[in-house]
Amino acid sequence: MIPIIDWKRVHIDRQALAKDIGTAFRDPGFLILKNPEVPRQLRSEIFELAHKFFDLPPEQKRSVSILNNPHYRGWGAKGDESLDETEAAIDTKETFNIGLDLSPDDPRVLNDEPFRGLNQWPDLPDFRERLLGYYDAAQAQGLAVLSIIAEDLGLPSDHFDALFKDPLSALRMLRYPPASGARDEIGAGAHTDYGAITLLMTDGEPGLQVRPRGGNWIDVPNVENAYIVNIGDCMMRWSNDIYVSTPHRVLPPKNMRHSIAFFVEANPDTIVTALPGTGDPKYAPIRAADYLQSRLNATYAPKETS
Numbered sequence: 537m538i539p540i541i542d543w544k545r546v547h548i549d550r551q552a553l554a555k556d557i558g559t560a561f562r563d564p565g566f567l568i569l570k571n572p573e574v575p576r577q578l579r580s581e582i583f584e585l586a587h588k589f590f591d592l593p594p595e596q597k598r599s600v601s602i603l604n605n606p607h608y609r610g611w612g613a614k615g616d617e618s619l620d621e622t623e624a625a626i627d628t629k630e631t632f633n634i635g636l637d638l639s640p641d642d643p644r645v646l647n648d649e650p651f652r653g654l655n656q657w658p659d660l661p662d663f664r665e666r667l668l669g670y671y672d673a674a675q676a677q678g679l680a681v682l683s684i685i686a687e688d689l690g691l692p693s694d695h696f697d698a699l700f701k702d703p704l705s706a707l708r709m710l711r712y713p714p715a716s717g718a719r720d721e722i723g724a725g726a727h728t729d730y731g732a733i734t735l736l737m738t739d740g741e742p743g744l745q746v747r748p749r750g751g752n753w754i755d756v757p758n759v760e761n762a763y764i765v766n767i768g769d770c771m772m773r774w775s776n777d778i779y780v781s782t783p784h785r786v787l788p789p790k791n792m793r794h795s796i797a798f799f800v801e802a803n804p805d806t807i808v809t810a811l812p813g814t815g816d817p818k819y820a821p822i823r824a825a826d827y828l829q830s831r832l833n834a835t836y837a838p839k840e841t842s
């Protein structure tokens with residue numbers, strides 16, 4: 537079971553909310569967060585823009601291909617990325633990613649620092665402004681959840697604030713075509729997310745499943761006006777395994793399906809090491825950017841197609 541938790545309680549009984557969120561992140565590592573802070577209008581506009589972008593002709597999408605971009609930004613066509621490195625099936629999804637928007641003369645861009653490249657923008661009205669507006673709003677919601685996590689772990693509520701100021705966070709739009717009926721087809725292969733936490737919204741079309749530790753695949757129910765929030769591998773490591781990142785996948789949907797994922801990630805130089813009070817460290821300290829890089833290398837390794 538995936539707990540449904542009302543974010544409005546943050547203004548009423550913060551302590552009890554922190555306990556419930558912390559319990560959900562220990563097991564199953566997923567929760568459904570109702571009534572989030574990000575305005576509804578902004579959330580639905582992002583879905584409209586996802587439709588507009590994925591409907592563009594392939595040549596136009598190819599001009600912003602993620603394959604030409606060393607910073608993991610732009611359009612991923614079907615098969616460009618496979619989330620389950622251990623399976624032969626190729627993900628049927630299409631994706632579009634942006635990261636922190638920097639100007640061309642930013643020293644980090646000029647120095648070609650990893651993950652610090654420019655976003656690639658398609659020629660669509662309002663696209664850039666709206667996506668950047670959503671990026672900031674989702675990052676703020678993510679930090680609000682992180683402040684609750686901090687309290688659950690007995691840390692000051694602002695523990696993570698400075699560590700997520702210049703984030704590696706990524707906004708990703710996804711489109712899944714309807715199932716073709718082919719054997720071994722998968723929308724998105726089984727995987728755990730890489731970052732701290734993920735805020736996911738879907739259009740309600742079923743397909744997303746979660747596999748809690750020691751359990752079987754379960755469907756994630758569709759809840760109106762809610763985010764699906766889960767722990768990523770980086771936060772599992774940071775929390776010294778107190779919170780768990782849980783495998784999930786997307787089955788080929790009956791109808792075309794869209795979702796919008798926001799991966800909340802720390803600053804590149806943030807050192808991910810067992811949080812105070814979480815016991816003897818199980819993992820060696822690592823820079824957030826180095827950890828993310830190690831995970832992405834496997835995801836974008838090409839698979840044999842035949």
Ligand SMILES: O=C(O)CCC(=O)C(=O)O
Nearest residue numbers: 710724738744786795797
């Ligand atoms: O589309 C979904 O519902 C899930 C997408 C996902 O798990 C991901 O992009 O990491």
Ligand SMILES: [Fe+2]
Nearest residue numbers: 727728729784
């Ligand atoms: Fe995921």
